[in-house]
Amino acid sequence: MSQAKTRVPAIEGWWSADGGAPHLLGSQCSDCKSYFFPKESMYCRNPKCSGTKFDEVPLSRTGTIWSFTEHYYKPPEPYIAPDPFEPYTIAAVELSEEKMVVLGQVAKGVDMSELKAGMNVELVLETLYEDDDNEYLIWKWKPLAD
Amino acid sequence: MGNEVAVLGVGMHPWGKWGRNFVEYGIHACQAALKDAGIEWTDVDFCSGAETVRNGYPGYVAGATFAQALGWSGARVATSYAACASGATGMNAARAQILAGLCDVALVVGADTTPKGFLAPNSGERWDDPDWLRFRLMGATNPTYFALYARRRMELYGSTEADFAKVKVKNSRHGLTNEYARYRKAFSEEEVLNSPMVADPLRLFEICATSDGGAAVVLSSMEFARKHTTNPVKIAAISTVTPRYPSTVIEMPNMSTDSAYSVAVPDLPFRDSIAAAAYEEAGIGPEDMSLAEVYDLSAALELDWYENIGLCKPGEAERMLNDGETTIGGRVPVNPSGGLACFGEAVPAQAIAQVCELTWHLRGQAGERQVEGATAGITANQGLFGHGSSVIVTK
Numbered sequence: 418m419s420q421a422k423t424r425v426p427a428i429e430g431w432w433s434a435d436g437g438a439p440h441l442l443g444s445q446c447s448d449c450k451s452y453f454f455p456k457e458s459m460y461c462r463n464p465k466c467s468g469t470k471f472d473e474v475p476l477s478r479t480g481t482i483w484s485f486t487e488h489y490y491k492p493p494e495p496y497i498a499p500d501p502f503e504p505y506t507i508a509a510v511e512l513s514e515e516k517m518v519v520l521g522q523v524a525k526g527v528d529m530s531e532l533k534a535g536m537n538v539e540l541v542l543e544t545l546y547e548d549d550d551n552e553y554l555i556w557k558w559k560p561l562a563d
Numbered sequence: 564m565g566n567e568v569a570v571l572g573v574g575m576h577p578w579g580k581w582g583r584n585f586v587e588y589g590i591h592a593c594q595a596a597l598k599d600a601g602i603e604w605t606d607v608d609f610c611s612g613a614e615t616v617r618n619g620y621p622g623y624v625a626g627a628t629f630a631q632a633l634g635w636s637g638a639r640v641a642t643s644y645a646a647c648a649s650g651a652t653g654m655n656a657a658r659a660q661i662l663a664g665l666c667d668v669a670l671v672v673g674a675d676t677t678p679k680g681f682l683a684p685n686s687g688e689r690w691d692d693p694d695w696l697r698f699r700l701m702g703a704t705n706p707t708y709f710a711l712y713a714r715r716r717m718e719l720y721g722s723t724e725a726d727f728a729k730v731k732v733k734n735s736r737h738g739l740t741n742e743y744a745r746y747r748k749a750f751s752e753e754e755v756l757n758s759p760m761v762a763d764p765l766r767l768f769e770i771c772a773t774s775d776g777g778a779a780v781v782l783s784s785m786e787f788a789r790k791h792t793t794n795p796v797k798i799a800a801i802s803t804v805t806p807r808y809p810s811t812v813i814e815m816p817n818m819s820t821d822s823a824y825s826v827a828v829p830d831l832p833f834r835d836s837i838a839a840a841a842y843e844e845a846g847i848g849p850e851d852m853s854l855a856e857v858y859d860l861s862a863a864l865e866l867d868w869y870e871n872i873g874l875c876k877p878g879e880a881e882r883m884l885n886d887g888e889t890t891i892g893g894r895v896p897v898n899p900s901g902g903l904a905c906f907g908e909a910v911p912a913q914a915i916a917q918v919c920e921l922t923w924h925l926r927g928q929a930g931e932r933q934v935e936g937a938t939a940g941i942t943a944n945q946g947l948f949g950h951g952s953s954v955i956v957t958k
């Protein structure tokens with residue numbers, strides 16, 4: 418009998434599923450309103466802004482594909498690859514509101530041939546790897562039905 | 564021109580995969596460059612090393628390591644690290660010393676010995692290091708980024724896998740007789756397209772390997788050079804610019820870009836700005852270039868560079884390639900050395916090796932791969948974490 422594993426984030430504080438749909442957590446400079454992901458907490462990177470205060474904000478959970486690629490070889494550690502290794506696809510996605518590009522693996526079951534630049538995708542949470550007790554979750558990009 | 568320094572001597576150790584001590588490759592290159600310059604090590608005022616991070620302390624303090632191996636002479640020393648751009652930063656440090664009048668002659672050297680396979684991050688858990696996190700959280704390898712750029716070309720401009728393979732075919736022919744190249748084999752388009760897919764659309768033979776190698780240049784003031792030689796090749800510009808905020812093109816090793824939400828994107832994206840700064844400094848433009856050495860980490864990336872260094876407009880690189888304009892004998896040959904396709908990457912040596920190659924062409928010493936009548940050339944390269952690298956060499 419298989420016991421349900423605990424689902425835990427592969428990294429703490431980079432996203433939230435509070436309030437239903439999952440979204441990335443970024444930070445926004447209180448002064449110039451620039452967005453940052455991963456969260457910036459020390460110095461605003463806008464050279465014209467000396468802001469040091471940031472608010473944690475949810476980022477758009479949808480965007481458009483900038484580019485994508487599928488990997489056929491097991492990458493080196495610290496990637497934790499399933500055994501046997503399975504190819505995986507990575508997409509670079511432009512968040513429309515924040516005007517920034519965020520990388521992520523593409524959701525399981527999506528064939529690379531279905532992808533195109535400009536395609537709309539949404540953020541989902543899936544297992545990145547697992548051990549005896551836990552499933553470690555990460556954000557992934559999944560095409561939106563037209 | 565007040566900003567010029569002379570390239571008095573150049574030297575390289577062949578690229579390969581032997582796993583020997585990096586000092587051996589570097590000293591071989593230094594001795595060749597000093598001999599080429601016709602000076603002694605003890606004539607050197609400033610030793611500028613490009614750092615390797617894979618060889619412990621001797622690598623971290625490469626400038627001093629090479630200076631000691633050549634024999635402590637009291638020369639001043641510095642070591643630069645800017646990932647793949649380390650060599651350019653090392654040359655820039657030397658140039659600044661010379662132009663400031665603090666020294667007459669500088670030796671710049673970089674060498675590396677490398678592990679097999681993909682370049683992997685340093686070991687240990689480092690949750691605040693983007694280079695570690697990109698592997699851990701999504702398996703984003705170096706080829707991931709090269710593949711994203713390649714696929715972007717296909718989506719934007721209709722580039723084909725055959726276009727990318729042709730870059731490799733061209734470079735493999737260029738490097739065929741280059742005694743410093745690690746791979747000297749003429750590839751056919753079919754062989755390239757039949758090699759295993761690594762990161763779609765890039766195949767094994769289209770992705771740069773890691774290599775051992777060493778390169779060195781002797782730079783001097785124009786005044787010193789005039790006493791030692793006639794008509795020395797000159798460095799007219801060294802660009803080591805960083806990106807301008809917001810930089811919205813995804814760059815290794817980041818998992819995200821800046822946001823253009825509250826600040827508009829700059830006129831030139833980072834990679835375009837690297838060469839633009841070099842042209843501005845040299846007071847000449849892309850139309851004046853006889854040849855270029857660019858960082859073909861992947862075959863497809865070479866096409867991006869044609870556009871980034873202004874050899875053609877965006878979307879025209881495939882036409883340039885297919886018309887033979889970037890082949891030796893064409894309008895502006897790119898990577899006559901064979902490029903990374905024939906060398907593989909020896910990180911701290913690579914930007915210096917690019918300058919060695921341009922120097923040989925401008926002197927008419929490039930042998931069978933000579934670009935006839937070359938009068939000016941540009942190098943382009945980029946190091947992780949925002950390090951631009953572009954050098955313009957003129958007759």
Ligand SMILES: [Zn+2]
Pocket residue numbers: 446447448449450451461462463466467468
């Ligand atoms: Zn700000």
